[in-house]
Amino acid sequence: MPFRELSRDVKAPGLVGARSSLRDAFRDSGLGLRRGVVELSPASDAWARTFSVVQEALAATAPASVVAIEHIGSTSVPGLDAKPILDVGIAVRSGTELASLDDWLIGLGMLLRGDATDVRPDRMYGYELEPMIRLANVHVVEAGSEAFRRYLRFRDHLRANPSDRDAYAALKRALAAQHPDDRLAYIDGKADFITARRDDAS
Numbered sequence: 046m047p048f049r050e051l052s053r054d055v056k057a058p059g060l061v062g063a064r065s066s067l068r069d070a071f072r073d074s075g076l077g078l079r080r081g082v083v084e085l086s087p088a089s090d091a092w093a094r095t096f097s098v099v100q101e102a103l104a105a106t107a108p109a110s111v112v113a114i115e116h117i118g119s120t121s122v123p124g125l126d127a128k129p130i131l132d133v134g135i136a137v138r139s140g141t142e143l144a145s146l147d148d149w150l151i152g153l154g155m156l157l158r159g160d161a162t163d164v165r166p167d168r169m170y171g172y173e174l175e176p177m178i179r180l181a182n183v184h185v186v187e188a189g190s191e192a193f194r195r196y197l198r199f200r201d202h203l204r205a206n207p208s209d210r211d212a213y214a215a216l217k218r219a220l221a222a223q224h225p226d227d228r229l230a231y232i233d234g235k236a237d238f239i240t241a242r243r244d245d246a247s
Contacts (some may be wrong), residue, residue, distance in 0.1 A: 059106065063102045064154050066098060067099060068097050070095050070098035070102065072130075076091075077129060078128055079178055080179055083224055083231045084129075084187045085126045087126055088122075089121075090192065093123070094129075099181065100116070100133075102153075103133070108149055110137045110141040110145065112136050113136040113188060116133065117197070119217075132182050144168065150183060151170075155183060158170055158182075171183070192195050202243065203242070216235065217231075217235065
């Protein structure tokens with residue numbers, strides 16, 4: 046799955062400047078959800094604009110091992126209702142120790158959420174400006190990994206297939222109504238839909 050390689054033609058502001066840029070990016074973005082709550086927001090053009098600012102701030106300070114920063118998840122699909130949390134995929138060169146990004150991302154104000162589990166395939170960080178109000182999830186994976194390709198395949202499939210995008214939105218709304226306080230049940234309920242579309246697109 047092709048992706049846009051990270052451009053480094055940005056004047057690095059240093060971590061302090063990047064931290065400020067990240068904070069500013071989420072102002073008036075409509076993003077933010079209390080941890081553990083399952084609640085959807087109507088699709089918003091502001092999400093793509095927010096990602097653009099976030100991507101620039103990350104790219105300006107990224108270690109050389111970072112080769113791509115991608116908008117993934119439901120907020121990356123125009124017209125798709127989503128939990129108002131930005132998902133950011135960071136791809137590193139093959140063989141890079143994922144934990145080597147800890148100092149960079151934590152220095153930008155990210156919270157380390159842990160390594161891959163049976164629910165997610167990546168080293169994950171969260172971004173919050175208020176305790177327990179998640180604004181972004183940052184997923185770090187190897188650029189050549191199946192995990193990264195799957196993120197991009199499902200995103201690109203929904204972008205190219207409005208009928209599946211709308212069916213996915215309907216499924217998510219039903220699951221959110223059934224499991225407003227059970228994030229894992231919400232995730233499990235989406236799994237078959239995601240797997241079928243994502244793997245068919247491979």
